[in-house]
Amino acid sequence: MDSDSSSLLTPGRHRPAAVREMFDRISPRYDLLNRLLTLGLDQHCRRRAVRALGLPPHCLIVDLACGTGDFCRILERRRMLPVGVDFSPGMLSNAKTSAPLVRADVMRLPFRDLSVEGAVCGFALRNLEALPPFLAEVARILQTGGRIALLEVAAPSGALPRSVHTFHFRRVVPAVGGWLSDKEAYRYLPDSVKFLPPQHELTKMLAETGFSEIEYCKLGAGIAGLFTATKT
Ligand SMILES: C[S@@+](CC[C@H](N)C(=O)[O-])C[C@H]1O[C@@H](n2cnc3c(N)ncnc32)[C@H](O)[C@@H]1O
Numbered sequence: 001m002d003s004d005s006s007s008l009l010t011p012g013r014h015r016p017a018a019v020r021e022m023f024d025r026i027s028p029r030y031d032l033l034n035r036l037l038t039l040g041l042d043q044h045c046r047r048r049a050v051r052a053l054g055l056p057p058h059c060l061i062v063d064l065a066c067g068t069g070d071f072c073r074i075l076e077r078r079r080m081l082p083v084g085v086d087f088s089p090g091m092l093s094n095a096k097t098s099a100p101l102v103r104a105d106v107m108r109l110p111f112r113d114l115s116v117e118g119a120v121c122g123f124a125l126r127n128l129e130a131l132p133p134f135l136a137e138v139a140r141i142l143q144t145g146g147r148i149a150l151l152e153v154a155a156p157s158g159a160l161p162r163s164v165h166t167f168h169f170r171r172v173v174p175a176v177g178g179w180l181s182d183k184e185a186y187r188y189l190p191d192s193v194k195f196l197p198p199q200h201e202l203t204k205m206l207a208e209t210g211f212s213e214i215e216y217c218k219l220g221a222g223i224a225g226l227f228t229a230t231k232t
Contacts, residue, residue: 008188011129011195016087016105019127022185023067024090029181031068031094036180037173041220043070046122048219049149050074052228059117064106064138065124069097075120083116085109107134111141118147123224125152126195131202135209142231148211149228152196156222165223202227 007018034042057079063071066084075082084101092101104110119138128134156165169190177186206214211229219226
């Protein structure tokens with residue numbers, strides 16, 4: 001199937017395949033562009049997310065939609081036991097981590113019920129088919145008391161920071177991404193924010209899925225938002 005922008009932006013049965021093909025295409029320069037376009041703030045946010053999990057060393061943590069394994073590397077440095085899951089062979093083959101990586105759909109996780117202590121997910125929620133079944137699947141594999149940290153793009157508060165961010169996200173990201181990688185993909189990435197529910201809706205979904213201690217905070221000068229929660 002050809003992954004044109006309509007299949008990337010239209011919910012339906014072709015969207016997951018179009019998303020996978022797009023990440024396969026951009027995988028060789030994915031890390032470079034992330035560091036460049038966020039001036040390294042993406043890694044700062046991932047480190048904060050891992051700290052916010054509040055889990056001790058040796059815990060088994062699933063990195064959901066792990067991409068090139070940035071979260072896995074941070075988790076390894078903190079002596080946790082990450083396993084990365086992603087459905088894009090391109091992203092997985094460009095991963096730089098010694099953690100085990102599994103090629104699978106995060107909507108059907110290859111883990112037993114109640115088998116992991118934590119899960120992280122970086123900048124992938126807006127690419128998923130639907131969030132309630134995804135959260136239910138994550139809750140299924142988490143032990144009671146298990147923790148999740150979900151990181152997504154956000155916009156800073158305040159009129160000036162917000163307009164600078166909008167200019168960067170809508171103009172600079174597609175231009176630089178198009179120049180160094182893939183024009184259509186780096187146009188899709190800002191547009192895909194339309195698939196992210198507002199904060200209160202995601203909080204409600206988490207509560208309805210059986211999570212408690214749900215917290216939200218902005219990170220990285222407001223360019224990212226972090227949800228943390230505990231499986232009850
Ligand atoms: C924006 S990247 C984020 C990668 C990584 N988590 C990070 O922090 O850089 C989104 C990732 O989600 C993956 N993805 C999207 N939908 C998926 C699904 N249903 N199952 C597994 N991986 C998925 C893509 O292949 C891609 O690697």
